[in-house]
Amino acid sequence: MSRYFNTTGPCNPDRHYMLPAERRLPDLDLFVVRELYFVLHAARQTGKTTTIRAFAERLRTCGTVALHVTLETSQGICETVEAERYWIAAVAEAARISLAPEERPPDMKSFLDGEVGSRFRQYLTAWAESIGRRPLVLLLDEADVVSGPAMVSLLRQLRAGFHERPAHFPASVALVGMRDLRDYLAEAKDGLRTNPGSPFNIKAASLTLRNFTRDELAELYLQHTQETGQPFTPEAVDRAFWWTGGQPFLVNALADIAVTHLVPDRTVPIGPEVMDRAKERLITARTTHLDALGQRLREPRVARVMASLLLGDDPSAIDYQSDDFLYVQDLGLVGEGSQGAQAANPLYREILARELSYNIQQSLPAPEWPWRRPDGKLDFPSLIREFLSWWRENADMLRDRHDGPYKETAAHLAFMGFLQRIVNGGGDVHREFAAARGRVDIVVSFGGERFAIELKRIHPRYPKPARVEAEGIRQLGAYLSALGLSDGWLLVFDPRPEVDWESKFWEKEIEVDGRVLHVRGA
Numbered sequence: 001m002s003r004y005f006n007t008t009g010p011c012n013p014d015r016h017y018m019l020p021a022e023r024r025l026p027d028l029d030l031f032v033v034r035e036l037y038f039v040l041h042a043a044r045q046t047g048k049t050t051t052i053r054a055f056a057e058r059l060r061t062c063g064t065v066a067l068h069v070t071l072e073t074s075q076g077i078c079e080t081v082e083a084e085r086y087w088i089a090a091v092a093e094a095a096r097i098s099l100a101p102e103e104r105p106p107d108m109k110s111f112l113d114g115e116v117g118s119r120f121r122q123y124l125t126a127w128a129e130s131i132g133r134r135p136l137v138l139l140l141d142e143a144d145v146v147s148g149p150a151m152v153s154l155l156r157q158l159r160a161g162f163h164e165r166p167a168h169f170p171a172s173v174a175l176v177g178m179r180d181l182r183d184y185l186a187e188a189k190d191g192l193r194t195n196p197g198s199p200f201n202i203k204a205a206s207l208t209l210r211n212f213t214r215d216e217l218a219e220l221y222l223q224h225t226q227e228t229g230q231p232f233t234p235e236a237v238d239r240a241f242w243w244t245g246g247q248p249f250l251v252n253a254l255a256d257i258a259v260t261h262l263v264p265d266r267t268v269p270i271g272p273e274v275m276d277r278a279k280e281r282l283i284t285a286r287t288t289h290l291d292a293l294g295q296r297l298r299e300p301r302v303a304r305v306m307a308s309l310l311l312g313d314d315p316s317a318i319d320y321q322s323d324d325f326l327y328v329q330d331l332g333l334v335g336e337g338s339q340g341a342q343a344a345n346p347l348y349r350e351i352l353a354r355e356l357s358y359n360i361q362q363s364l365p366a367p368e369w370p371w372r373r374p375d376g377k378l379d380f381p382s383l384i385r386e387f388l389s390w391w392r393e394n395a396d397m398l399r400d401r402h403d404g405p406y407k408e409t410a411a412h413l414a415f416m417g418f419l420q421r422i423v424n425g426g427g428d429v430h431r432e433f434a435a436a437r438g439r440v441d442i443v444v445s446f447g448g449e450r451f452a453i454e455l456k457r458i459h460p461r462y463p464k465p466a467r468v469e470a471e472g473i474r475q476l477g478a479y480l481s482a483l484g485l486s487d488g489w490l491l492v493f494d495p496r497p498e499v500d501w502e503s504k505f506w507e508k509e510i511e512v513d514g515r516v517l518h519v520r521g522a
Contacts, residue, residue, distance in 0.1 A: 002227055005256035007249060007287070010050040017223040017252075019216055021047070021054035024209050028055050032064065032137055035171040036204035037162065041144075041180045043332020043344075044292065045249035046209045052139050052176050056098070059137055065103045066137040069094040071146055078148030084119045085112060087154070091123070091138075106130055121157035121169075128169050138170040144177030179330045180206050182323070211246030214238070221255060230259060230266040239272035243279050245345030247332065253287070254278045280428075283351055293333065293348070294355040300404060302328050306352060307405035309334065309341055310412055312437040313457055340436035353416050353431050356406065360398065360417030361424075371422055377447035378427070381518075384489060387418050388522055392501060399495070411493040411522065412440055412455050419444060439472065441479055452480055452488035460496050468492060473519065477512040487516040494521060 006016035022028065024047070031038045042048050052068055059066035074086035088108050095104040105127035111119050128136050146154055161169035175181065181203060212220070217240060221232040232240075232255075244250035257278040258270050283290070296302050301324040308317040318325060318341050325341070328334050333352070335344045343349035354361075369386050373379050391414060399410040406413070419429050419442070427446030440455040456472040458465050472490045480488045494504045506521040 003223070005224070005252040005259070007045075007253045007256055010053055011047070017220055018050070019212070019220055021051045022058070023216075025051055025055075025207060031174070031204060032059065032066075032135070032172045034204070035135070035165055037158070037173045038175075038204050039181045039206040040174055040176045040208070041178060041206060041330055042209040043247075043330070044178055046211070046332065047248050048176055048209060049141055051209065052141060052174065056137070056139055060098075064135050064137055065099065065131055066139070067091070067094055067098060068139045068141060070141040072142040074150065075142075075145035076147070078150050080150050080153040081116045083146065083150035083153070084116065087120050088112065088123050091127075103131055103134075117153050118157065118160075120154070121161050124161060124170055125164065125168050128164075128167065128171075133167070135166055135172070136170040137172045137174075139174045139176060141176045143175040144179045175203075178332075179327065182326070211244075212241075212248060212251055213246060214241045217241050217244075217246060217251055220251065224255065224259060228259075228266045230263075230268070230270065232270045233272070235272040236270045236275050239275040243275065243345065243347045245335075245347075247345055247348075250282075250345070250347055253282050257281050276428075279347060279350075282347075283354065290351055293331075293351060296331060296333065297352065297355060302331070302333065303405045305334060305341065306356075307409050309343065309435050310353075310356070310409045310433055310440065311457060312433050312435060312439060313459055318435050337434060339434040342434035349431060349433070353413075353433075354420060356409070357413040357417035357420065359401075360414055361421045364418065364421045375447075377449055378423075378444070378451070380444075380451045380489075383419075383422060384491075384518070384520065387415060388505065388520060390418065391415075391522055392505065408457075408460075408495065411457065411495065415453075415455060415491065416442075439475055443483065450483065450485060452476070452483055452485050454479060454488065454490045456490065456492045458492065458494045458496065463496060465492075465494070469519065473510060473512065473517060476517055477515060480515050480517075481513070485515070487518065490517060490519045492519070492521050 001015075003015060003017050006012075006018070011018040011021070025040070030036075040048060040052065049068075049070075056066040056068040069090050071087060071090060073090055074083045077083045077086065088111060091105060092108045105123060108123065111123045111126070114122055124138070143154075158173055165171045214237070218232075218234075218237045221237060221240075225231045236258075240251065240254050244254065254275055255270075255278075258274050261281070262274050262277055263270055286294075297306055305318060305325055305328045308314065311317075320336070320341070325334075329336075332344055333348065334341050336342075343352055369382060371379055371383055371386070391411070394414070395411070398414050399407055401410075416429070416431065423429055423444060423446055427444060430443045430445070432441040438456075442453040442455070444451040444453070454472055454476045456468050458468050469490075469492055472492060476488050476490045480486070504521055508519040510517040510519060
């Protein structure tokens with residue numbers, strides 16, 4: 001069977017198209033040579049396990065006793081008395097599979113009845129002593145699934161063995177997971193900041209995996225071309241890199257959809273329009289990876305950051321040094337750009353907006369008003385009128401439905417959900433939002449036409465309606481100029497409860513530099 005683009009689990013060079021596993025982490029050897037502890041953290045499905053397994057394999061060929069172990073079986077077990085048994089069993093099983101008999105740790109049974117809180121350390125000590133003077137490297141994957149007192153105990157036991165290296169404890173230990181150490185320490189302490197001197201202040205560094213570059217993405221796709229003859233055009237490579245930002249799962253997923261489902265004929269090249277279709281199919285398929293991102297959006301600490309991105313009208317709402325922001329960054333959901341915090345890539349931006357507006361979209365009945373003109377094109381003025389009428393009837397209910405930080409985003413999400421419900425299957429909605437952008441920009445493509453909309457909000461705590469409107473007009477004018485469009489729409493939402501609906505709804509038509517701006521209050 002020919003190789004394919006992998007979207008599930010670690011990569012295998014015999015079965016999958018892949019780049020050299022350690023290329024994105026070239027300095028791992030330094031930590032082993034210097035007998036150091038380190039943390040490797042990166043977002044889900046970025047290649048952590050593939051990289052660390054390849055590293056362990058290479059070390060073994062050089063004579064080092066190196067073992068990759070997953071702690072996943074101890075997920076959800078907070079008490080040390082139970083968790084230690086799982087850790088010891090995980091090491092024993094991984095060693096049975098990967099190491100020669102003379103390199104494996106002693107029989108685990110004699111260690112299971114030891115003193116709780118030191119059994120794992122004693123097991124690792126006995127193992128290090130049993131292999132003589134050979135260095136022992138332990139790579140603990142999925143380390144951040146350990147939680148509560150068990151996490152604190154794990155770190156304390158590793159720290160206790162640090163001073164006994166290398167004769168009586170693993171010379172080098174890595175903790176591998178989605179989050180950096182500071183975050184799962186905070187979680188273990190119920191969100192309270194921990195003393196930075198304990199219990200794992202001996203780590204030398206926290207490393208992370210970078211995304212693929214554009215050239216690396218092209219190199220990966222070229223492997224498919226070389227094996228099947230089916231090329232990806234340079235424009236398709238550019239489009240794939242733009243959508244994904246080089247995020248490894250997305251890079252592979254788009255290519256897999258393109259060559260397996262959309263263009264299985266190997267004589268037909270993959271062009272940029274295929275990558276756009278693949279993007280849409282990936283989003284609507286709601287894969288496990290993307291579904292997990294959607295679930296993360298409900299976590300309070302994630303919601304606080306994402307709501308600020310969607311609103312974009314209060315840059316100070318995001319503390320870039322806070323545990324919340326660093327946590328969301330570790331999850332791979334956001335990054336820092338020229339306009340402050342923003343979604344990590346355009347595809348995630350689309351997923352986040354759709355996921356948060358999904359319930360609104362699905363709850364809307366099929367539109368009865370004539371939203372399509374006789375020529376099949378979109379009657380956009382009618383669409384705006386119908387939305388504003390619907391919003392007036394449903395605004396209070398929708399705001400009540402959104403708890404916590406997303407309550408303030410109800411209007412933005414309602415409009416996005418309304419648009420998606422209408423356009424689905426016949427067009428495309430492109431959104432732009434970031435923490436310091438000051439608005440949400442939307443372009444609807446339908447029937448060969450493009451429509452530009454800008455969403456603004458009058459901040460309920462700092463109300464300056466005239467300033468918000470003037471700023472929106474200036475921003476929309478610049479946006480239309482960049483898009484080359486002659487007219488566009490500005491919706492100014494007013495969430496202040498003391499302002500009655502009659503005062504909130506108003507409309508203006510303004511001409512700026514030869515362009516018509518349709519301005520509506522809501």
